[in-house]
Amino acid sequence: MSALLQRVRKTIQRHALCPPGTRLLVGLSGGSDSVALVLLLRELGEHGGFTVAGLAHLNHRLRASADNDEAFCRAFADRLGCRIVVEGADVKEYASDRGLSTEDAARRIRYDFLERAAGSVGADRIAVGHTQDDQAETFLLKLMRGAGLTGLAGIYPRRGRVVRPLLDVSRGELRDHLREQGEQWVEDETNAGLENPRNRVRHVILPELDSAAGGATRPAIARAAALAREDGEWLDAVACERYLALVETTAEGLAMDVAAAAGEPRAIRRRLLLRALRVGAGGREVSQEHVELAMAVLEGSCGGADVPGGRVERSRGKLVVVQRKVVPK
Amino acid sequence: MSALLQRVRKTIQRHALCPPGTRLLVGLSGGSDSVALVLLLRELGEHGGFTVAGLAHLNHRLRASADNDEAFCRAFADRLGCRIVVEGADVKEYASDRGLSTEDAARRIRYDFLERAAGSVGADRIAVGHTQDDQAETFLLKLMRGAGLTGLAGIYPRRGRVVRPLLDVSRGELRDHLREQGEQWVEDETNAGLENPRNRVRHVILPELDSAAGGATRPAIARAAALAREDGEWLDAVACERYLALVETTAEGLAMDVAAAAGEPRAIRRRLLLRALRVGAGGREVSQEHVELAMAVLEGSCGGADVPGGRVERSRGKLVVVQRKVVPK
Numbered sequence: 001m002s003a004l005l006q007r008v009r010k011t012i013q014r015h016a017l018c019p020p021g022t023r024l025l026v027g028l029s030g031g032s033d034s035v036a037l038v039l040l041l042r043e044l045g046e047h048g049g050f051t052v053a054g055l056a057h058l059n060h061r062l063r064a065s066a067d068n069d070e071a072f073c074r075a076f077a078d079r080l081g082c083r084i085v086v087e088g089a090d091v092k093e094y095a096s097d098r099g100l101s102t103e104d105a106a107r108r109i110r111y112d113f114l115e116r117a118a119g120s121v122g123a124d125r126i127a128v129g130h131t132q133d134d135q136a137e138t139f140l141l142k143l144m145r146g147a148g149l150t151g152l153a154g155i156y157p158r159r160g161r162v163v164r165p166l167l168d169v170s171r172g173e174l175r176d177h178l179r180e181q182g183e184q185w186v187e188d189e190t191n192a193g194l195e196n197p198r199n200r201v202r203h204v205i206l207p208e209l210d211s212a213a214g215g216a217t218r219p220a221i222a223r224a225a226a227l228a229r230e231d232g233e234w235l236d237a238v239a240c241e242r243y244l245a246l247v248e249t250t251a252e253g254l255a256m257d258v259a260a261a262a263g264e265p266r267a268i269r270r271r272l273l274l275r276a277l278r279v280g281a282g283g284r285e286v287s288q289e290h291v292e293l294a295m296a297v298l299e300g301s302c303g304g305a306d307v308p309g310g311r312v313e314r315s316r317g318k319l320v321v322v323q324r325k326v327v328p329k
Numbered sequence: 330m331s332a333l334l335q336r337v338r339k340t341i342q343r344h345a346l347c348p349p350g351t352r353l354l355v356g357l358s359g360g361s362d363s364v365a366l367v368l369l370l371r372e373l374g375e376h377g378g379f380t381v382a383g384l385a386h387l388n389h390r391l392r393a394s395a396d397n398d399e400a401f402c403r404a405f406a407d408r409l410g411c412r413i414v415v416e417g418a419d420v421k422e423y424a425s426d427r428g429l430s431t432e433d434a435a436r437r438i439r440y441d442f443l444e445r446a447a448g449s450v451g452a453d454r455i456a457v458g459h460t461q462d463d464q465a466e467t468f469l470l471k472l473m474r475g476a477g478l479t480g481l482a483g484i485y486p487r488r489g490r491v492v493r494p495l496l497d498v499s500r501g502e503l504r505d506h507l508r509e510q511g512e513q514w515v516e517d518e519t520n521a522g523l524e525n526p527r528n529r530v531r532h533v534i535l536p537e538l539d540s541a542a543g544g545a546t547r548p549a550i551a552r553a554a555a556l557a558r559e560d561g562e563w564l565d566a567v568a569c570e571r572y573l574a575l576v577e578t579t580a581e582g583l584a585m586d587v588a589a590a591a592g593e594p595r596a597i598r599r600r601l602l603l604r605a606l607r608v609g610a611g612g613r614e615v616s617q618e619h620v621e622l623a624m625a626v627l628e629g630s631c632g633g634a635d636v637p638g639g640r641v642e643r644s645r646g647k648l649v650v651v652q653r654k655v656v657p658k
Contacts, residue, residue, distance in 0.1 A: 144542040146549035152481075152557070200541035208537060212529035213473040220475035223617065227599075228481070231560055234594040265563040270556075288552065 001047075004177050008040050008165050012048065017163040018125065020049035024163075025123035027114055028055045028076070028084070030069040030186040033129035035076065036174040037166055039183065041127060042080070054083035054121035058113050060091050060106055069186050085117040103198075111162070118161065130155050130164045133171045136221040137201045146288060153232045154225030170218060239271030247276055253310060254280060254321040261298055261319060270295065277307050280321040284308035294319070330376075333506050337369050337494050341377065346492040347454065349378035353492075354452035356443055357384045357405070357413070359398040359515040362458035364405065365503040366495055368512065370456060371409070383412035383450035387442050389420050389435060398515050414446040432527075440491070447490065459484050459493045462500045465550040466530045475617060482561045483554030499547060568600030575601065582609055582639060582652040590627055590648060599624065606636050609650040613637035623648070 001009075012018050024041060028034045038055060045051050057073040059066050070086060077084035095105035114126045139154045157164050166174065178185060194200055209217040242264060247256045254276050261269060273294040277286045286308055294312045296302035297319060304313040310323040330338075341347050353370060357363045367384060374380050386402040388395050399415060406413035424434035443455045468483045486493050495503065507514060523529050538546040571593060576585045583605050590598060602623040606615045615637055623641045625631035626648060633642040639652040 140538075143550055143553055144538045144546040146552060152553060197541045200537070205534060205537050205541065208529070208534050209469075209473045212526045212534065217473040221472055223475060224472055224481060227617075228557070230599070231564060231596045234596040235560060235564070237594075265559075265566075267560045267563040270559070288556075 015157040018050040022050035023053040037129040056117035136218040153229035281308035344486040347379040351379035352382035354447040366458040385446035465547040482558035610637035
C-alpha cells in the first residue's frame with residue numbers, strides 16, 4: 001500500500017470516518033482533489049469494508065467550462081462503473097435572492113444537493129475532497145477575518161454525515177498520485193482569479209509564508225488548526241455543561257447568576273455568553289464583538305448592550321439576555 | 330485624555346500591569362514604540378499612581394548606528410529628567426559561544442540586563458514596548474514554524490515582572506502620537522532586511538493579508554492570539570492539576586496510569602504528556618512531535634519512543650518516561 005494510501009487510511013481510522021459497512025456518496029467536482037478521493041476510497045474500501053455507493057456532481061453554471069466539467073465527471077463515473085447523480089443550480093440567482101456571497105451560496109447549494117444525492121443512492125455518509133491545503137487556507141482566511149472563539153478550529157474531519165478523508169494530505173501529493181496513475185482531472189479556472197481572497201491566500205500568501213519560513217508551512221498551519229479544534233471541542237463541552245447548570249429561562253429571556261458566571265475561567269465565561277447570545281439571537285449571527293460586550297456587562301464595566309435579537313443587562317445579581325418582542329403581523 | 334492614552338490605560342487596568350505604587354523600569358531602544366511607551370507611562374502614572382523609576386538602554390553593537398541610538402536615548406532621558414542605565418553587549422559573541430540565533434541571544438541578553446537595571450533603580454516591574462504589530466507578527470511566525478500547544482498564545486501582557494502596556498495599540502498609532510507631540514525616534518535599520526523572517530512577515534506578508542482582507546488584519550490576528558492565550562492558560566491550569574493527581578515519580582523516572590490518562594480529553598492528555606516530557610527532558614526542548622510520539626505510545630499504536638532526555642514506554646498499565654542515566658564524569 002502506497003504511503004499516500006496509508007496516510008489517508010490513518011485519517012479515516014483516527015476519526016472513524018468510514019466504519020465497516022459504510023456506504024459513501026463522494027462529491028465530485030472533477031478537480032484533482034475529488035478525482036483522487038474517489039480512486040483512493042475505492043482502493044481503501046476493499047481493505048476497510050466500506051463501499052463507494054455513488055458519486056455526485058453539481059453543475060454550478062458559474063463558468064464557461066461548467067458543462068465540460070459535467071461531461072468529464074459523467075465519463076469518469078462510467079469508466080469506474082459508478083452511479084453518478086448530477087444536478088444543475090443557478091448559484092448567482094440563489095445568492096442574489098438571499099443576499100449571500102457566491103461562495104456561501106455555492107456551499108449551501110452543494111451540501112443541500114449532497115444530502116439529497118446521498119438519499120437517492122442509499123449512502124449513509126458523504127465524502128468530500130478537502131485537503132491540508134484547504135485546511136491551511138481556511139485557517140488563514142478565518143484568522144484575517146477576525147476568527148471568533150471557535151473560528152480557528154478550521155475544517156472538521158467529520159461534521160454530521162460529511163467526512164473529509166484527505167485533510168492530512170496535500171493537493172500536490174494527490175496530483176503526483178494521479179499523474180503516476182495516468183489519471184486526468186479538470187482545472188478549476190475560478191481558482192486563478194486573485195481578486196478572490198482564498199485565491200490570494202493560496203497563490204500569493206502561502207507561497208510567501210513558505211519562502212519566509214524556508215519550507216512548507218501548510219502542514220504546520222493545518223496542525224495548529226487541528227490542535228485548536230481539539231482544545232475548542234473540549235472547552236465547548238465544558239461550557240455546555242456549565243451553561244445547563246448556570247442559565248435559567250425566564251419570561252423575558254435568559255438569566256444567569258453574575259457571581260457564578262464571573263467565577264468561571266474567562267475561556268469558559270466567553271463560551272457561556274456566546275451560547276446564551278446564540279440562543280437569544282434565534283439564528284442571527286453572533287460575533288466576537290457581541291461576546292465582548294456581554295463580557296463587559298457581566299464584569300460591570302458597561303451597564304447594558306444591544307445584541308442580536310435583544311439586549312444584555314444586569315439586574316438583581318443576574319445577567320439577563322432580554323429577547324426583543326416579536327410584533328405579531 | 331486622548332483615545333490612545335485611554336486604550337493603554339485600559340490594557341494596564343485589565344491585566345493589572347501597574348498597581349498603585351508600582352515603580353517601573355522602561356526598556357528604551359530609541360525606536361518609536363519604546364519612546365512612546367516612556368511618554369505614555371509618565372502621563373498615565375500621574376492618574377494611575379505609578380511612577381517611571383528609570384529607563385534602560387542596551388547597546389547591542391549590532392549596527393553602525395548603535396552608538397547614535399545610545400546617544401539619542403541618553404539625551405531623551407536627560408530631557409525628561411529620568412535616570413537611565415546603559416550597558417553594552419556583544420550579541421554576536423554571546424550567540425556564537427552558545428550556538429544561539431542572533432535574535433535569541435539578543436533577547437536573553439536584553440531581559441537579563443533589564444532585570445539587573447530594575448534592581449539598580451529599585452523598580453519592581455519592567456515595561457517593554459511590544460505592540461499589536463509585534464503580537465500579530467509573533468503569532469504568524471509561530472504559526473508558520475509549527476507552533477506547538479502553547480505557541481499560538483503569542484505575547485503575554487505580563488510575564489513575571491515584565492509588563493507590555495502597548496499590546497493593544499498599533500505602531501502606526503504610536504508614531505502618529507509622537508508626530509503630534511513633535512517627538513523624534515530612531516529607525517531600526519535591521520527591520521529593513523527582508524532575509525529576516527520577522528521582517529518578511531512585517532513588510533510583505535501582513536500587507537498582503539491586509540489587501541486580501543480589504544482592511545487591517547493585525548487587530549484580528551492579535552485578538553485571536555489573546556483568545557488562544559486565555560484558552561491555553563486555563564487548559565494548562567487544568568492539566569497541571571491532573572498531572573499532580575496522575576503522575577508519580579519512580580526510581581527510573583515518571584509514571585502515569587495509562588487508563589486514567591487515556592480517560593482525559595485529548596486537549597488535556599496532550600498537555601499532561603508535554604508536562605511529563607518537559608520534566609523528563611531537564612531543560613531540553615520538547616516539540617509537538619515528541620508529544621505526538623508519546624500520544625501514540627499512550628494509545629498503544631507505538632511500543633516506545635525516544636524523547637529528549639530519555640524514552641517513553643508502556644509497562645504494566647503505566648506510561649513510563651524513563652530518564653537516561655547520566656554517566657558520572
